[in-house]
Amino acid sequence: MLVVPEKEIAGLMTPEAAYDAVEAVFAAMASDRARNFPVVREAIGHEDALYGFKGGFDAQGLTLGLKAGGYWPQNQKHGLINHQSTVFLFDADTGRVAAAVGGNLLTALRTAAASAVSIRHLAPKGAKVLGMIGAGHQSAFQMRAAVRAHAFEKVIGWNPHPEMLTRLADTAAELGLPFEAVDLPRLGAEADVIISITSAFAPLLMDEHVKGPTHIAAMGTDTRGKQELDPALVARATLFTDEIAQSVSIGEYQHAIASGLIAEEAITQIGEVVNGTHPGREGAELTIFDGTGVGLQDLAVANAVVRLAQQKGIAQKVEI
Known part of the structure; x- marks a missing residue:
């Protein structure tokens, strides 16, 4: 061995x-x-x-x-x-x-890589602003991987404990990007790509927050009951995930499924976009990738x- x-x-x-x-x-x-x-x-x-x-x-x-x-x-x-x-x-x-x-x-590296795969394949054309929700240990890995996957010009961020935002500011500076702390409504309105990486058990990013062409990588929900996104936000998006069975049971989509707002058939494996058997973003205004983390x-x-x-x-x- x-x-x-x-x-x-x-x-x-x-x-x-x-x-x-x-x-x-x-x-x-x-x-x-x-x-x-x-x-x-x-x-x-x-x-x-x-x-x-x-x-x-x-x-x-x-x-x-x-x-x-x-x-x-x-x-x-x-x-x-x-x-x-x-x-x-x-x-x-x-x-x-x-x-x-x-x-x-x-x-940490594989979790960040998963969101980066979704960003490379699903980010809106001309995306410039990266929004970060969460400033824990994983957030720095997420930001570095996202910037490798797409050429962002600015990072904006929010965290429930504002004193932790120095991690996002320091990481953005390391990457040569300006950083600004904002509230969630502004983050949802200005960010072209959003990564959420928290341990929340109630929605943080609401449907009314997100405006314009946007891609969201929801990376924090990996247990029954955890939640980062408003189910109404999920319901109006084109949906992707790493594994459908896990997404609807312990991932972000568990809540929209339980509320009857979406059907399992509305969710696509990100691998289909990688393989070219699904067109990906195409004409969608909003796309979401639920990264549940698979073995x-x-x-x-x-x-x-x-x-x-x-x-x-x-x-x-x-x-x-």
């Missing part, structure tokens, strides 16, 4: 490589060459933690495995980030374990980083 520890990931995996891996696996999913397995996600009754498994099999890339881990909200007292995970890959021919890979940075994304970036680690002689071999 090969081991690629967390400390080596930053020197191996680039946002560009993460983008390529995620875009390819979305295409494989839409071609029925890759499938995710049912997600297990449970509160363990200790440290307020959520723990679970996401796995799948990509027949196109012969990638089989799972990510184990979750969310430990008390980790600050241990000097650790709240999200902790490890990816395990298995030999698709024999079932033997092939690799164990640190999953923390990879999770195949984790396996794709983990498989890519194992190859890079082997090429550089960094992968550690362990007999089990």
Whole structure:
């Protein structure tokens, strides 16, 4: 078995490589060459933690495995980030374990890559202003990936705790872009592309906020009950997601489905746009991508980083 520890990931995996891996696996999913397995996600009754498994099999890339881990909200007292995970890959021919890979940075990179895929394929023509809702740890990864996917000229942002907006301002400055803190009505009116990446359990961005041609990457909702968007906003959009079954059960679209405002048939896998079997934005005024985070994304970036680690002689071999 090969081991690629967390400390080596930053020197191996680039946002560009993460983008390529995620875009390819979305295409494989839409071609029925890759499938995710049912997600297990449970509160363990200790440290307020959520723990679970996401796995799948990509027949196109012969990638089989799972990510184990979750969310430990008390980790600050241990000097650790709240999200902790490890990816395990298995030999698709024999079932033997092939690799164990640190999953923390990879999770951040693959989540940002997913929204970037949607932005590259669905952003309105001539989009100039990027709107950021949320200023947590993941927001910086999201902004960097978005700017690689599209040439923005300005970033505007909002966060429920305004003191955290320095992260967005600092990241925009790093990218050479001006940043301005705004309220949500102004963000919805001025941003051409909006990324929402919060842990909200009630809608933040309302239908009346969003005006003109806009693409929204809703990246925060990955659990039953979480919500960032007004269902009425969802109902008037052309809808895309990573995986439909997950989107309607634990993703952003769960609320519009439950309210009877949309039907499951109205949602398209982003991989169909990548493959060219769906026209994408075409004449739509508003598009939304619901990024719920699927196991195949984790396996794709983990498989890519194992190859890079082997090429550089960094992968550690362990007999089990």
